[in-house]
Amino acid sequence: MSRRENRPTMAIVGAGVIGLSWARLAREHGWAVAITDPRPDLAEIVAGEFGEDPEVRVTGDLADAVRDADLVQENGPERLPIKQQLFAEIGAAAPAGAVLATSSSSITASEIASDLEADVAARLLVGHPFNPPELMPLVEVLPGARTASATTDRAVALYRDLHREPVVIAKELPGFVANRLQGAVSREARYLVQQGVVSPGDLDTILRNSLGLRWATIGLFEGNVLGGGPGGIRHLIEGVGAQTGSIEFGTPATDPVSMEALIESVEDTYGSGDEVYEVLRARRDRRTRAVLAALADDGHATTSSDPASR
Ligand SMILES: NC(=O)c1ccc[n+]([C@@H]2O[C@H](COP(=O)([O-])OP(=O)(O)OC[C@H]3O[C@@H](n4cnc5c(N)ncnc54)[C@H](O)[C@@H]3O)[C@@H](O)[C@H]2O)c1
Structure with a gap:
């Protein structure tokens, strides 16, 4: 695991399939993480994933989780009222410069921000990964109607720091782009x-x-x-x-x-069932890593926009 000076901090809100994968990605790139989720087995699950890692902080308190975040990545249930409530609380507790992102596959930043204070809405956007975010380079970045352009720029820079390939989507269409194609x-x-x-x-x-x-x-x-x-x-x-x-x-x-x-x-x-899921997941991850490694050997740069260099 790499260590860096002035490493950014990712606050993970919701530690299910997607949240835990973001956490693994963040640690792989030397970020610190703070994880919160009301699930009763949170401490056990995180200890099972990260052992005694001093850069992984677990807390049952949402405000405590986001207090020193550069990027808050929300991965709670896919329900609008829950996300609205979560971002009201996140907006009140996160640092003024933090990017507030939801992993949502279908709910837009404009919907979540509809009743939020202007300074929270300005920092909020969708940062939609493809499962699993630790392996899939794509992050669809969708600013809402009230998102500040500086937030979008900062989100793109942070996702690039995690070696992801962020793409800013110009309109908030249901399903965004990747899932519409799928x-x-x-x-x-x-x-x-x-x-x-x-x-x-x-x-x-x-x-x-x-x-x-x-x-x-x-x-x-x-x-x-x-x-x-x-x-x-x-x-x-x-x-x-x-x-x-x-x-x-x-x-x-x-x-x-x-x-x-x-x-x-x-x-x-x-x-x-569980056993089948584990077998299929291990095979998917092994093959995805093999493809990514082969592409890296071929000089494939995920953040290049020059087709000739890809
Ligand atoms: N699974 C996918 O393929 C996929 C892909 C891209 C994006 N997403 C998005 O990621 C988000 C999470 O999806 P998932 O598949 O990880 O779901 P999941 O059910 O695996 O995890 C959701 C987690 O949220 C937690 N939670 C419940 N209430 C909460 C609260 N109030 N505060 C914080 N956490 C709370 C649950 O305990 C659970 O651990 C959704 O918005 C989904 O649309 C999912």
């Missing part, structure tokens, strides 16, 4: 399984061996450019795209009966 692919995947076109296992094999591998190395539009050969995206859209562009995609929503059958089919393929 939702569009998921909807079509479920449709194909429900129509009996492909099994859940085969669909995952198809994804891992085509789009997954491609998208681990290049983006969607970059793939379009390459797909068209030297003629680029223009050639792709006018050629192959003229055919694939006319495909009609599946039904937008799935009814509860067929959704239950789909869930059972996926559980039959992968299993479920």
